[in-house]
Amino acid sequence: MARQIVGPFNRVEGDLEVQLDVGDGQVDAAWVNSPLYRGFEQILLGKIPGDALVYAPRVCGICSVSQSVAAAFALGDAYRAETPPNGILALDLIHAAENLIDHLTHFYLFFMPDFARPEYAAQPWHADIHARFRAVEGSAAPEFLQARTAFMHLMGLLAGKWPHSLAIQPGGCTRAVSARERLHLGNVVGAFRRFLEQRVFAAPLDEIVALDSRDALQHWQAAQAGQPGDLARFLALGEALGLHTLGRAADRFMSFGAYREADGAPLFARGVWRDGSLHSLDVDGIAEDVSHSWMAGDTAPPRTARTLPDPGREGAYTWCKAPRLHGKAVEVGALARQLVDGHPLICDLVAATGGNVLTRVVARLLESARILLAMQRWTDALVPGEPFHNPAAPLADAEGIGLTEAARGSLGHWLRIEGGRIRNYQIVSPTTWNFSPRDAAGQPGALEQALTGTPVDSPRHPRKIAVQHVVRSFDPCMVCTAH
Amino acid sequence: MSGGARMNLLWLQSGGCGGCTMSLLCADTPDLLTRLDTSGIDLLWHPSLSEAGMDEALRLLEDIRSGRQRLDALCVEGSLLRGPHGTGRFHMLAGTGRPMIEWVRELAAVARYCVAVGSCAAFGGVTAGGSNPTDACGLQYDGRYPGGLLGKDYRSSAGLPAINVAGCPTHPDWVLDTLHLLARGELGADDLDDLARPRMYTDLLAHHGCPRNEFYEYKASAIEPSDLGCLMEHLGCMGTQAQADCNVRTWNGEGSCTRGGYACINCTAPEFEEPGHAFLRTPTVAGIPLGLPTDMPKAWFIALSSLAKAATPQRIKENARADHVVARPGRKPDRK
Secondary structure (H helix, E strand, O other): OEEEEEOOOOOOEOOOEEEEEEEOOEEEEEEEEOOEOOOHHHHOOOOOHHHHHHHHHHHOOOOHHHHHHHHHHHHHHHHOOOOOHHHHHHHHHHHHHHHHHHHHHHHHHHHHHHHHOHHHOOOOOHHHHHHHHOOOOOOHHHHHHHHHHHHOHHHHHHHOOOOOOOOEEOOEEOOOOOHHHHHHHHHHHHHHHHHHHHHHOOOOHHHHHOOOOHHHHHHHHHHOOOOOOHHHHHHHHHHHHOHHHOOOOOOOEEEOOEEEOOOOOEEEOOEEEEOOEEEOOOHHHEEEEOOOEOEOOOOEOOOOOOOOEOOOOOOOOEOOOEEEEOOEOOEOOHHHHHHHOOOHHHHHHHHHHOOOHHHHHHHHHHHHHHHHHHHHHHHHHOOOOOOOEOOOOOOOOEEEEEEEEEOOEEEEEEEEEEOOEEEEEEEEOHHHHHOOOOOOOOOOOHHHHHHOOOEOOOOOOOOOHHHHHHHHHOOOEHHHHHO | OOOOOOEEEEEEEOEOOOHHHHHHOOOOOOOHHHHHHHOOEEEEEOOOOOOOOOHHHHHHHHHHHOOOOOOOEEEEEOEEEOOOOOOOOOEEEOOOOEEHHHHHHHHHHHOOEEEEEOHHHHHOHHHHOOOOOOOEEOOOEEOOEEOOOOOOOOOOOOOOOOEEEOOOOOOHHHHHHHHHHHHOOOOOHHHEOOOOOEHHHHOOEOOOOOOOHHHHHHOOEOOOOOOOOEOOOOOOOOOOOOEOOHHHHOEOOOEOOOOOOOOOOOOOOOOOOOOOOOOOOOOEEOOEEOOOOOOOOHHHHHHHHHHHHHOOOHHHHHHHOOOOOOOOOOOOOOOO
C-alpha cells in the first residue's frame, strides 16, 4: 500500500491537500489537510465588538455575506437587537443572492469542467460537455458570468459592493430601498430567473421545485432529451458515470436553518438528520476536537474554546479543528439543508442512494430554484418608506451566538464581550465540519469518510479523477476552514 | 510588449480570503473571460478558473522556475505568511511540501511583472491585523514600510517594483485595467503613486462622486446607519482621504460603500485594518472629528464647516436624519 499526496486542488476556494492510502485500486483511507492558517480568532481578541463586522466577512471572499450575517446575528443576540421587517427582508435578499450565486459558481466554474477533461474523451457524451463546460473556453462560462454579473447588481444596490460589505448590521441593513429601486431589484431577480429557466433547467422553476421523487426526476430528465438544460446534461453523465455511487459519508446531516420569514420561522428548517430520520438540533452538543490539528488545547465547546496554533503537535496533520455534534462527525451543505427541510425529492434520493456526489449537486440546483422564488417574494414584500434598521445599544458585557447557513452549510459565530472588548470569538465554518480531520476517537471527518472506497484508476474513472469529483462535490471553501 | 503581443499570467493565492478573485468574477461588460481575451491576456493558471489541476499545475510552476516557461505577469492574491518563526509553515503550498513564500520569491525573480492583487498582497492587509499571528506582510511592503517579502529593492525583470493593486477587495477594473496596460507596455514607473499603486485609480478620492456630497457641503450628518446624511462626522467615513475612484467607477452596477449606507474605511491604504478607533465611529477631539481632508488647513475647514452648518437648508437637515427623502427640493414661487 502506498501513501499518495494529492494537491494543490484548484477550483476549490483556497488551498487543499489530501493524503490517500491506496490499495487494490481504491482509497483505503484519507487524511485531509488545510494547509493555510491566518488566525482570525486571534486577530479579533481585544477588538471593539462592532469591528467584527469589518473582520468577519474577510474570513472568506466567497461566503463573505454569510460571515457578516453570522457576526451581525451574534452581535444582535448579545445586544438584544430588534430588526424591522424591511431589515429582515433586505438581509435575506443579500444573503440569498450570495448563496444562490455560490451554488452556480460552483456548478459552472468549479465542478462541471472536470467532466470536459480528456480522461473522458471516449465517452459518448463528452463532445457536448466539452463544448459547453470546458474551463475558460466552454460556452457556459462567459454566459454564466454575464448573468452572474448582472444579478450581482443587486449587491451593488443593497450591500454597496460584494464581497465585503458593511451593510449588514445588528438591527438591520444600512441601505433603505426606494420605490424605484424596489422595481429595479425585481427586474434584476427576474432576469436571473430567466437564466435559470432557460439555461440551468430549460424548464419553469415551479416544475423543478415540484419534483418529488427519484422517479419524477428521471421522467423529467427523459422528457428533456433533445434540448436539455444543464441540469439534465449533468444527470445524464451522472448516470453514465455512476456518480451516485461515489462519495458517500456517514449520512448524518445538520442544518442551522436559513432565512427568517416575516413570521419568524426560517425558510429552510433547523435540525439534524441521522439514522434515517429527522431530529431537533441541540446546539450545546457542538464541541471542537483538536487532537489531530496543529492547535493547542483540548476538546471544547465554541463558547469557551481558544485558538492557539501549535505547529509541533504530535499526530496533527491540518490547521482545521474537528467540530463534532455530540461526538459525531456530520455533513453540512445544500443536501443537508434540503433534507432537514424535508424536500420530498431530496428525501427520496437520500433514501435510495444516500448522500453522494450526485445528490449533493442535485440538492444545490434544486435549492437555487427555491431560493430564487423566495427572493421574488421578498422583493415584493419590501415597503419603501418603512425603516430598514433599528439602532441597537452596545453592552459592555454580553454573550451572543450567530447561527446561519452559508452556501456550503452551517456557520456559527460565538462571541463574548467583556469591558466593551471582544474577550473571545470562535468561528465554526461549513467546511470545518466537512473537511475536519480525525478526532480523539479516530473518527474521520465527512470528506475523509466520503473518500474511502473511491476508485483511483478504474476504466470508468481514470487517474484519480473520481477523487476530484468527491472533493468538489462538497463545494469546499478552504479559506473558511481553518480561518 | 505592445501591438498584437499577448501577455501570459500566473495567479497564486496565499494568506487571504479569495475575495479579490471573487470580485474579479464580477467584471462588468464584457464578462471576465471575454475581457481577458480582448485585453491580450492568456491564463497560464488561475486557481479558480483553470482546468489543469495538481500534477499539471506543479509541472507548470517547475517549468517557470527553471526557465522552460516564460512568465509575463505573476499575480499574487493574499498576504505572505512568514510565520511561525520565519518558516512560512502557516501556508505550505499543497502537494509541494514547501512554504508558499519560497515559491513566490522564486517566481517573482523570473517574472516580467509582479502584481499584488488586493491590500493583503500589497501591504499585509486584514491578515496582518491585531497581533498579526502569522507574521503576514505584503509582497514589497510590511504595512506602510517598504520591504515585505521581496525587499524594497526588488524589481521585476521589466524594471518595475511589485505593482500594488490595493483594495479590500480590489475592484475588478483596477486589476484588469492594470493588466491591460501592462500587456500593451503602457504602464511605467510614473504611472504608479508613492505606494506603487496604479494612479489611474488612486488619483481620485472615494469622496469624488459620492451621492452624499450635498450633505457633506453643509456637514448635515447621519447619526445612525441607514440615515442619508454625510457619514464623516459621526460614522467613521474616510472617503475624503481614501485614494480610490469608488464613487466614480462604482461597484456591482451602481454600488459603493457610501452608496450602500456605510463608511469608507480607506481599504486601499496600508494599515487600514488598524485605524486605532472603531471603524464605524468617527473619533473626535473636543467635538471636532479627527481625520479631516489631508490637504486643507484644519482651521479653515472648521471655520467653513461652522458657516456651512449654520446655513444648512431645512430640507437637507431633515433628509440627513431620514433613510429616504422626506423633504423634497422646492422651487421658486411663480411670479405674480
